[in-house]
Structure formats: C-alpha cells, structure tokens
Amino acid sequence: MERPGHLEAPELAVSEWFNTPAPLTLKGLRGRVVFLHSFQLLCPGCVSHAIPQVLRVERAFAATDLQIVGLHTVFEHHRAMTPVTLRAFLHEYRLTSPVGVDLADGQSDSPVTMRRYGFRGTPSSAIIGRDGMLLHEAFGVEEDLVLGARLAMALATQAPRSSAPEAAGG
Amino acid sequence: MERPGHLEAPELAVSEWFNTPAPLTLKGLRGRVVFLHSFQLLCPGCVSHAIPQVLRVERAFAATDLQIVGLHTVFEHHRAMTPVTLRAFLHEYRLTSPVGVDLADGQSDSPVTMRRYGFRGTPSSAIIGRDGMLLHEAFGVEEDLVLGARLAMALATQAPRSSAPEAAGG
Amino acid sequence: MERPGHLEAPELAVSEWFNTPAPLTLKGLRGRVVFLHSFQLLCPGCVSHAIPQVLRVERAFAATDLQIVGLHTVFEHHRAMTPVTLRAFLHEYRLTSPVGVDLADGQSDSPVTMRRYGFRGTPSSAIIGRDGMLLHEAFGVEEDLVLGARLAMALATQAPRSSAPEAAGG
Amino acid sequence: MERPGHLEAPELAVSEWFNTPAPLTLKGLRGRVVFLHSFQLLCPGCVSHAIPQVLRVERAFAATDLQIVGLHTVFEHHRAMTPVTLRAFLHEYRLTSPVGVDLADGQSDSPVTMRRYGFRGTPSSAIIGRDGMLLHEAFGVEEDLVLGARLAMALATQAPRSSAPEAAGG
Numbered sequence: 001m002e003r004p005g006h007l008e009a010p011e012l013a014v015s016e017w018f019n020t021p022a023p024l025t026l027k028g029l030r031g032r033v034v035f036l037h038s039f040q041l042l043c044p045g046c047v048s049h050a051i052p053q054v055l056r057v058e059r060a061f062a063a064t065d066l067q068i069v070g071l072h073t074v075f076e077h078h079r080a081m082t083p084v085t086l087r088a089f090l091h092e093y094r095l096t097s098p099v100g101v102d103l104a105d106g107q108s109d110s111p112v113t114m115r116r117y118g119f120r121g122t123p124s125s126a127i128i129g130r131d132g133m134l135l136h137e138a139f140g141v142e143e144d145l146v147l148g149a150r151l152a153m154a155l156a157t158q159a160p161r162s163s164a165p166e167a168a169g170g
Numbered sequence: 171m172e173r174p175g176h177l178e179a180p181e182l183a184v185s186e187w188f189n190t191p192a193p194l195t196l197k198g199l200r201g202r203v204v205f206l207h208s209f210q211l212l213c214p215g216c217v218s219h220a221i222p223q224v225l226r227v228e229r230a231f232a233a234t235d236l237q238i239v240g241l242h243t244v245f246e247h248h249r250a251m252t253p254v255t256l257r258a259f260l261h262e263y264r265l266t267s268p269v270g271v272d273l274a275d276g277q278s279d280s281p282v283t284m285r286r287y288g289f290r291g292t293p294s295s296a297i298i299g300r301d302g303m304l305l306h307e308a309f310g311v312e313e314d315l316v317l318g319a320r321l322a323m324a325l326a327t328q329a330p331r332s333s334a335p336e337a338a339g340g
Numbered sequence: 341m342e343r344p345g346h347l348e349a350p351e352l353a354v355s356e357w358f359n360t361p362a363p364l365t366l367k368g369l370r371g372r373v374v375f376l377h378s379f380q381l382l383c384p385g386c387v388s389h390a391i392p393q394v395l396r397v398e399r400a401f402a403a404t405d406l407q408i409v410g411l412h413t414v415f416e417h418h419r420a421m422t423p424v425t426l427r428a429f430l431h432e433y434r435l436t437s438p439v440g441v442d443l444a445d446g447q448s449d450s451p452v453t454m455r456r457y458g459f460r461g462t463p464s465s466a467i468i469g470r471d472g473m474l475l476h477e478a479f480g481v482e483e484d485l486v487l488g489a490r491l492a493m494a495l496a497t498q499a500p501r502s503s504a505p506e507a508a509g510g
Numbered sequence: 511m512e513r514p515g516h517l518e519a520p521e522l523a524v525s526e527w528f529n530t531p532a533p534l535t536l537k538g539l540r541g542r543v544v545f546l547h548s549f550q551l552l553c554p555g556c557v558s559h560a561i562p563q564v565l566r567v568e569r570a571f572a573a574t575d576l577q578i579v580g581l582h583t584v585f586e587h588h589r590a591m592t593p594v595t596l597r598a599f600l601h602e603y604r605l606t607s608p609v610g611v612d613l614a615d616g617q618s619d620s621p622v623t624m625r626r627y628g629f630r631g632t633p634s635s636a637i638i639g640r641d642g643m644l645l646h647e648a649f650g651v652e653e654d655l656v657l658g659a660r661l662a663m664a665l666a667t668q669a670p671r672s673s674a675p676e677a678a679g680g
Contacts, residue, residue, distance in 0.1 A: 042255070042262045047217055060655040080258035085212070088250035092212045145570040148658025156666055230485040315400040318488025326496055382595070382602045387557055420598035425552070428590035432552045 009034075009128040010116035012071070014100030016083050018090055024069060024098055026132060033066050033154040034128040038073045038102070038114060041081050041089040043122045049141045050123035051093055056144065057151070058097055064155050070099035073114040073122060078104070127151065130159035179204075179298040180286035182241070184270030186253050188260055194239060194268055196302060202235050203324040204298040208243040208272070208284060211251050211259040213292045219311045220293035221263055226314065227321070228267055234325050240269035243284040243292060248274070297321065300329035349374075349468040350456035352411070354440030356423050358430055364409060364438055366472060372405050373494040374468040378413045378442070378454060381421050381429040383462045389481045390463035391433055396484065397491070398437055404495050410439035413454040413462060418444070467491065470499035519544075519638040520626035522581070524610030526593050528600055534579060534608055536642060542575050543664040544638040548583040548612070548624060551591050551599040553632045559651040560633035561603055566654065567661070568607055574665050580609035583624040583632060588614070637661065640669035 039046035074081045102111035120139050127136040187193050209216035244251045272281035290309050297306040357363050379386035414421045442451035460479050467476040527533050549556035584591045612621035630649050637646040
C-alpha cells in the first residue's frame with residue numbers, strides 16, 4: 001500500500017506515553033524523519049515479526065537522527081491489552097524507543113490515530129519525512145532491505161527551506 | 171534437567187481453566203500420558219518457541235491419547251498477565267488444548283503448582299506417565315526430535331497392572 | 341507417503357562409501373534400526389532442511405544404536421555432483437555418519453537404490469526396523485516431532501526371535 | 511570491515527561468465543552502482559545466508575539500475591567446485607544475475623580478484639559507486655536493513671561530473 005507523498009502526516013493522539021520523558025508530537029519532531037509503527041501486544045504477527053524488526057531498526061539506525069515512535073493501537077480485546085500489560089510487554093521485549101497508547105475516544109473500536117492514518121490492522125507503519133509529509137504507509141511487515149532503503153532515502157533528504165521559517169515562527 | 175522417574179507427579183492447583191468443559195486433575199487423567207507445559211504470556215521465549223512447539227505437538231499427536239495441559243505460571247508482572255489477557259492470548263495464538271491458571275496463594279511470587287514441580291522459570295515442561303509418575307522435566311524448550319521421542323516412548327508404555335486396582339478402588 | 345510394513349527393505353547398491361571404514365549392507369545391519377536418507381548435494385531443499393535434520397538426528401540419537409545411512413542419489417546434473425564434490429560437501433557440512441553413492445547403472449537417470457525404493461525425488465527417507473522390514477518411507481522432510489517419535493518407536497521394538505537363527509546361520 | 515571510500519575498486523579478473531551475454535568489467539559498468547558478492551558453492555554460510563540475500567536484493571532493487579555481480583571465488587576444494595558444478599548450482603538456486611568465475615592463476619590458492627580486493631573468505635561483498643570507487647567491503651553477511659540503506663544511498667548519488675567526459679571519451 002502506497003500513498004502519494006503529498007499528504008501531511010496526521011498528528012498523533014496519545015493517552016499515555018512510555019519510554020520518553022515528555023509527550024511527543026509530529027509537530028515537535030519536524031525536521032527529523034519519523035518511523036511510526038503500530039502494533040498490538042497480543043497480535044502474533046506483531047510479536048514475531050514487527051517488533052523484532054523495530055529492534056533491528058533501533059540498532060541499525062542508532063547513529064542517525066531517525067525518531068522511532070511506537071503506537072499501541074488496540075482495536076480488539078480492549079480489556080486484555082491495557083497500559084499495565086503494555087508496560088510489562090515493553091520491558092520483556094526490551095523495546096526502548098518511545099511508545100504511545102493510541103487514544104480510545106469511544107466512537108469506534110479503533111483508536112483515534114489509527115483512524116487518522118487509515119491503518120487497516122496491525123502491524124502497520126508509516127515513514128514521515130523531515131518536512132512532516134507522509135512518505136510511505138505499509139500494512140504488514142516490509143522486507144528489511146526495502147525498509148532500510150526507504151529510511152536511508154528519507155534520512156538523506158534535507159528539510160526544505162520553506163519549512164524553516166515555519167519552525168522558527170512556531 | 172532430568173529427575174528420577176520414581177516420583178509421583180505433584181497434583182495441579184489451578185484457579186481457572188480455559189479450553190476444557192471441566193477442571194482437570196492428574197488423578198483424573200491417570201492412565202493417559204500428560205504433557206504439561208508451563209508458560210507466561212509475556213515471556214518472549216514462551217511466545218516465540220514454546221507455544222509454537224505446543225501447537226506442533228497438538229498436531230503431531232492428535233491421533234494419540236496424549237493429554238496436553240498448559241499451565242499459566244505467573245511469577246512476575248502479576249497485574250499485567252491476568253486471566254482476561256490470557257483468554258485473549260489463547261484466542262490469538264490459536265491454542266486449543268486445556269490451559270489452567272496456576273493458583274496464586276499469596277505466599278510467594280511463584281504460584282502453587284510451579285513450586286510443587288520446582289520449575290525454575292518459563293518455559294518449563296513435564297511429561298507424566300500413564301501411571302502418574304514424573305518421567306521428565308525440562309527448563310527451556312527441548313529439541314522437537316527429543317521431545318517427539320520422549321512422548322512416543324511414554325505413549326508406548328502400558329499402565330502397569332499394579333495401578334489398575336488402585337484406579338478401580340478409587 | 342506410507343507403505344505397509346510388511347515389505348523387506350531393498351538392499352543398498354552403492355558404488356563408493358564415505359565416512360565408514362567398510363561398506364555397509366542392510367543385511368549386515370540386521371538387528372539395528374536404520375535411518376536411510378536420500379539427498380543430492382545441489383538440491384536446495386536437502387541442503388537447507390534435510391541435511392540439518394540429519395545432523396540433529398546424529399546428535400539426538402547418539403546414545404542409541406540407531407544407524408544413520410546417507411545415500412547420494414544423483415538423478416540430474418550427473419557431471420556436476422561427482423564423488424569428488426560430494427567428499428568436499430560432507431566435509432563442509434560436517435556430516436559424519438556414513439554416506440554411500442547410489443549406484444548409477446546407466447539404465448536410467450535414477451540410480452539403482454533410488455529405483456528399488458521408489459523414491460520420487462530428493463530429499464527422501466526410509467526407516468528400517470531391526471528385522472529389516474521397511475517401517476516408513478517419506479518424500480520431503482518430515483516434522484522433527486514426528487520423526488523423533490517414529491525413530492524412538494522403532495528403536496524400542498526388539499528384533500523378533502525368528503530373526504535370530506537366520507542371523508546366526510547367515 | 512570498512513575501507514576508506516577513496517580507493518578505486520580493483521578490476522574483475524574472470525575466466526568464465528554465467529547469466530550474462532557478454533563479459534562484464536567495472537570499467538564498462540562505470541555510471542552504475544555495483545553490488546559485488548563473493549561466494550563458494552560449497553560454503554554453508556554462503557548457501558544458507560548470502561545467496562538468499564542476493565536473491566532478495568535482486569527482487570528489492572529490480573526497478574533500479576543496480577548491477578549485481580557474483581564472483582565464484584574458489585580458494586579451497588578446487589576440484590570439487592568446477593564451472594560445471596557452478597552452472598548446475600546457479601540453476602538449482604535460481605540465481606539469475608551475472609556470476610563470474612574468479613580467475614585462478616596458479617600463484618595462490620586464492621583467485622586473482624579475491625586477492626585484489628583482499629577478501630578474507632566467503633561470503634564477502636563490496637559496493638562500488640557510480641564513479642567506480644569502492645564504497646564498502648564486508649566479510650560475512652550484513653543485516654538486510656543495513657545493506658538496503660547502503661545500496662539506496664549509493665544509488666541516490668549521482669556520478670560526479672568529472673567522470674562524464676571520461677565516459678564520453680571512452
């Protein structure tokens with residue numbers, strides 16, 4: 001699944017953060033590339049494929065300014081996947097990059113950020129450019145070779161000058 | 171880890187059962203071989219290695235009278251691994267053989283059955299013979315070849331005649 | 341693929357042996373269980389699945405009297421898979437159990453033993469009981485759990501007394 | 511293992527080519543990125559890790575102008591790994607990108623190109639930039655994420671203008 005790169009990435013709506021001293025926003029991350037990965041802690045494909053890939057991304061891009069952001073997008077078994085369980089999950093799986101609990105607003109089984117991005121299920125991911133534009137979305141786990149190439153290309157792109165004044169005036 | 175086969179397998183102490191219409195006891199299973207596997211739903215080694223092996227045992231021994239019994243032996247992150255979460259876990263991982271929640275009696279972080287068997291952590295497993303004796307205990311995941319051989323040998327052994335009167339008089 | 345267990349396993353026809361001080365025959369191995377595995381050194385399924393399984397069988401059954409016998413059944417690319425290349429292959433893949441080159445008699449692309457057993461391709465395998473009877477044949481790689489169970493059951497069976505005099509009189 | 515990127519990649523010395531209608535030279539490939547991978551057909555690490563990675567690179571970068579070049583660098587078991595066996599190997603493993611047999615000149619067990627690059631063993635690889643400079647060398651198999659990033663970065667770099675006249679005058 002690819003989306004045209006001319007959409008600004010929707011802002012995150014998060015009810016609780018882990019692994020970060022302060023809440024994160026895409027607006028605040030402007031100027032950096034963001035790898036946003038959506039998962040559920042009881043989703044077998046997430047646990048066996050997506051989370052290990054995130055750990056590999058953590059290591060492989062440690063020397064870059066890539067910002068990894070996890071999103072716990074619970075859309076089923078809501079009572080089974082609470083923040084208490086998520087905290088223990090992150091500890092056991094040694095995921096050290098920031099993870100936010102996608103905001104449940106009661107209007108849908110799916111939480112708010114998941115709806116904004118149109119994620120069809122878990123695992124899903126998005127790559128957001130330095131200028132805040134949505135570069136790529138994927139449902140399922142992409143091949144490492146392809147993901148590595150996408151992240152490197154996004155990191156190699158400088159933020160356009162037009163975004164600088166906006167940041168300065170923000 | 172091997173234990174002498176001259177010990178009777180300790181009885182199960184379970185607070186809640188899943189995937190079975192009625193509670194199970196080793197006494198009630200006398201005459202059948204039991205593969206008892208102990209896990210925690212947030213234990214990475216259990217999720218990536220032990221549970222997939224249990225699913226393979228379910229398939230490979232479906233035509234035999236082997237009784238598989240899972241034991242959710244929570245000894246850490248107690249609030250994170252509740253029966254509500256376990257129920258969803260079993261659904262998502264398609265584990266259909268019986269699973270009991272090892273009884274927490276408040277006297278230790280480790281639950282009762284885990285202490286009775288002396289399991290050092292998760293995953294652990296035990297093979298119990300038709301006569302109720304403990305044939306083998308293992309900490310970690312054994313190789314499939316070895317486990318297949320152990321289960322086949324246990325299944326091939328007939329319950330000794332000496333146990334028959336006991337069962338008849340029970 | 342299963343065959344009735346009432347057939348005597350056909351004798352091996354081998355042009356050259358590796359990893360054994362003397363040629364092997366099923367007749368000479370009477371009284372022992374034989375795990376016969378057929379492979380080609382350029383067969384990807386053999387190299388990635390069957391040979392690693394044979395190495396696991398070597399380890400798992402090292403304490404038993406199981407006899408592992410490999411058979412290099414070249415039925416294609418004959419000039420590419422010579423005994424010289426096989427010798428280096430066995431060295432590099434650290435296969436230390438005996439391997440025979442299945443006899444090419446020029447009457448078919450398939451060698452003699454392969455035809456006798458009716459192997460459809462590589463990898464294939466057969467389990468031969470202590471009495472020399474064919475217990476099981478498989479095309480492809482069986483699950484380790486199932487193979488472990490089959491080998492254990494075959495090993496647990498004593499050679500029938502009727503075969504003893506035959507051996508004595510041979 | 512990293513080498514400074516200021517060395518021109520040594521030219522290939524090949525005695526026989528497969529999967530290409532005409533011999534390849536780095537000089538002739540100037541302007542394109544080259545992924546050079548060195549292997550031996552009886553090297554277990556090559557067969558189980560490096561060759562599958564090359565197949566993934568073939569797929570992942572099919573839409574780019576990346577040139578994959580394999581090099582059969584036989585430095586042991588010379589009689590066992592002949593071009594006849596290599597041809598069957600490439601067929602069986604479905605490697606369709608060009609592969610050259612590294613030239614054996616009799617002055618060393620190691621062939622000529624392997625010596626020029628200083629490869630310590632197999633598998634090894636090198637990435638060569640559009641300007642013919644050696645961007646990276648690796649012994650062993652790199653993680654896909656890292657390799658994907660390296661190849662993407664190399665592909666994103668335009669050949670410097672200084673090389674254009676040279677090409678025009680060639």
